[in-house]
Amino acid sequence: MKHYLTTIPLLFSILFVSAQDQMLTKEEAIDLTLANNLGIQVARNTQQIDDNNANILNSGYLPSLTANAGGTIDRQNTEGTLGNGDTRTADGVETRRYNASVNLNYTLFDGLGRHYDYKSFKERSQQSELEVQQTIETTILQLFTVYYEVARLTENTENLSQALEISKERLKRAEYQFDYGQNTGLDVLNAEVDINTDSINLLNSRQQLRNTMRDLNLILNRELSENFTADTTVNFIPGLEMENMHNEAKLNNIRLQIAEKQLNINNYNFKSAKSAYLPTIGLTGTYGWNESNNNSPLAFVVQNSATGVTGGINLTWNLFDGGRSITNIKNTKINYETQELLQKQIALEVERDIRNAWDSYTNALYVLQVQEKNLQTNQNNFNRTDERYKLGQVTSIEFRQAQLNLLNAELAKSQAKYNAKLAELQMLQISGQLLNVDF
Secondary structure: OHHHHHHHHHHHHHHOOOOOOOEEOHHHHHHHHHHHOHHHHHHHHHHHHHHHHOOHHHOOOOOEEEEEEEEEEEEEEEEEEOOOOOEEEEEEEEEEEEEEEEEEEEEEEOOOHHHHHHHHHHHHHHHHHHHHHHHHHHHHHHHHHHHHHHHHHHHHHHHHHHHHHHHHHHHHHHHHHHHOOOOOHHHHHHHHHHHHHHHHHHHHHHHHHHHHHHHHHHHHOOOOOOOOEEOOOOOOOOOOOHHHHHHHHHHHOHHHHHHHHHHHHHHHHHHHHHHHHOOEEEEEEEEEEEEEEEOOOOOOOOEEEEEEEEEEEEEEOOOOOOOHHHHHHHHHHHHHHHHHHHHHHHHHHHHHHHHHHHHHHHHHHHHHHHHHHHHHHHHHHHHHHHHHHHOOOOOHHHHHHHHHHHHHHHHHHHHHHHHHHHHHHHHHHHOOOHHHOOO
8 A cells, every 4th residue: 555655646747747837828828729720710711702702803893805716727629610601620729717806795784683792792791700700709718618627627636736745644644643552543544545535536637637738729729739837817807787798799799790791691682683673784895807818719809807896785684584583582582581580589599698698607706705705614624623633632534524625615616716707708708798808
């Protein structure tokens, strides 16, 4: 048993060394996330595509310009009779023809379809920007969920390490008392069992800490084996009020903003579909060049070339397309009405979420206050029990119980602290203020 206990410190030093690890501050974690997180990068790439789609080059307002060129060569045997009755033949007569043209097409009016399509692309670009913000908010919240878990496990590991040291001191005291006949060997055995329990708890806590650090490195998109320490300091934002949070959620909640953009997009899609009822007017223009060469002795013109400009205007009116346009108009209208319903549903969900988040936040703060008082009480109780234990006025079992009560109070207080902070961050996200505060 004693041999096993002496290997514990060595095992700890092999499994976990945090004294030399660099502190990863909250600000550094945010910067790394914004720069490296893959989910945020994907969202930004999607935004770039939507920005490109909203460009004037994709609007349909610009003309199209094409160039065409071609050439043919004919080789024929010909025979002709002149007016005086003479007959002439020509074998292998070669005729060459060349042409080139530049064509310009421009749509003057298309029933306002491109007008509303362009507006729809603009709305989609703005919606995509909001979706990037939503991804950032979600990722930042995920970041701090894991970051504070690292901080909590760091505190837990420290508390468990202190508990182990207390148990070791208790074992030394029990062995000393046993050597001098002041207690039975049972106290020594109990102390050894408690050391084993504390050692296992500490090992498990350190393993959980290493796993959670890898989770955080994954969010930061860096080497998974990167070691660091987390800042265990938690600062709460003072002066938060339910009414203000509720109003901010109505104005700034990202889900509501995205839903509003989608409603605008569906409205423009509906108006664009109705453009099928109107005609399309277009302009065409061509600048062309043609040339032909003929070496036939029967030809009146051996070489001919021509250049010229032509222009025109055309009108197309789709009087009936089998009902496809009518069906499309009906469906886009239904999509718009459906989005109106979804927007109302999201508004109700946001109102519920902000009220639930506020209740969770205030409850978590109250629990934290209670746990802080409970920790103070258990600390005082342990200090008194420790003094009486040294004087032999309490048993080792009573001392162990006081020690466990203190440890549980420390763990509970740490859990309550980070739960309260995460509840605050969740409320800030729902109210649309998560990216506007200091962490």
